[in-house]
Amino acid sequence: MTFNQLNLIEPILKALEKEGYTQPTPIQEQSIPLILQRKDLLGCAQTGTGKTAAFAIPILQLLRNEQTTERGPKGIKALILTPTRELAIQIEESFTAYGRFTGLRHLVIFGGVSQHAQTAALQRGVDILVATPGRLLDLMNQGFINLNSIKLFVLDEADRMLDMGFVHDVKKVIAKLPVKRQTLFFSATMPPEITDLANTILVNPAKVEVTPVSSTAETIKQAVYFVEKNNKRKLLNHVLEDRKIETALVFTRTKHGADRVAKDLNNAGIQAEAIHGNKSQNARQRALTNFKSRTTRVLVATDIAARGIDVEELTHVINFELPNVPETYVHRIGRTGRAGASGIALSFCDAEEKPYLRDIHKLISKNIPVVEDHPYHFTSIGQAEIVASSAEKNRTEVKKKKKWFGRSRS
Secondary structure, eight states: OOGGGGTOOHHHHHHHHHHTOOSOOHHHHHHHHHHHTTOOEEEEOOTTSSHHHHHHHHHHHHHHHHOOSOOSOOOOOEEEEOSOHHHHHHHHHHHHHHTTTTOOOEEEEOSSSOSHHHHHHHHHOOSEEEEOHHHHHHHHHTTSOOOTTOOEEEEOSHHHHHHTTOHHHHHHHHHTSOSSOEEEEEESOOOHHHHHHHHHHOSSOEEEEOSOTTOOOTTEEEEEEEBOGGGHHHHHHHHTTOTTOOOEEEEOSSHHHHHHHHHHHHHTTOOEEEEOTTSOHHHHHHHHHHHHTTSSSEEEEOHHHHTTOOOTTOOEEEESSOOSSHHHHHHHHTTSSGGGOOEEEEEEEOGGGHHHHHHHHHHHTSOOOBOOOSTTBOGGGGGHHHHOHHHHHHHHHHHHHHHHHHHHHO
16 A cells, blocks of 8 residues: 555645655554544554654644634644653654645644743644643643644553653643544553553544554564673673674663763763753753764663654664563664664663563563673573562562552542
8 A cells, every 4th residue: 555545635645755655554554544534543553663654644634624714823723742852852843744735833842941932833823732741731831822722632652651650641631622522542552551541531442553562573683681780881882892783772771870871881982872851951852863863873761761762774772771661671672673674672681680581571472582692691690580589579569550550540
């Protein structure tokens, strides 16, 4: 199938052609017709499947078809709510690309920067608003934003909203939306808490699931290195000696860890920058721009900061530390191998992280191949269960916390 077969209007087809798009991805092929039929949609698709275009393209078409020649102020017609600044910026860039010939006005708002430019744009009039929850509620409370004219509402990356504690903010926003609206709900995973939330905001939704929940893309080659914790930085330097690794996104569990790893890499002569929530928005954008242009070879990130990073031809993702929530592993490695491209995901596992690895294997229904041919191979990793009690306790606490969140929302 091609985009020409999806009954799209000429201005959008022209923009897609300019972007080099010819064939829709499965999530786009299935979602676009349903959204154009004005149905609520529950979409489950792993990251990198083309999800943004799946809702941006039909939203642009629906709003373009409703445009009139009337003058005067117009209210916001579409709201896209997303958890992070980086993802919000990426989504707004997509609306810019696909909607360049539609005449529709769009704006992205997020915290961490002055609100002056954002409020000035709002006062000039906006058709499509992309926002993070905190800044949206802030500007709503100041009277700069009114949601009474919303016809289309998109909740994107719903599972990350839960992980970041934004669910209560999301519910505050939803309470201000018109009851009569079209709602699109997208999430990479569908734990019970997310299903419950979807059931409260969707009306007879169509459902699209293009890949099994919590699966990893077949185009991503995965491998795990067993290594002692204090040798991980040496192993990372060793792996990056391979000049075939042109770009690498390295994940750490903490902000401090990201800074430390980036500093160590730079000391070893490897150009690296860190990106996390403690960095200013300007610093985060500068680091991301440098990484995309390949001025920086390695970007070291925490999970929250990395959501929304979309880098073409990212060759490698490296889990310097394994996540203690297995679904996060799927999100992380989905930064590479995007839209059908190939990619490589490497993970470093120390003794305390062995339970996390078992959970990941269970989630993705396969064992990740082990690389033994490296100078820091930890031969005693098989005894990890003996020394992993602290990791097991942490993992149990995470599960308890998720259960508690679920009760608090009911």
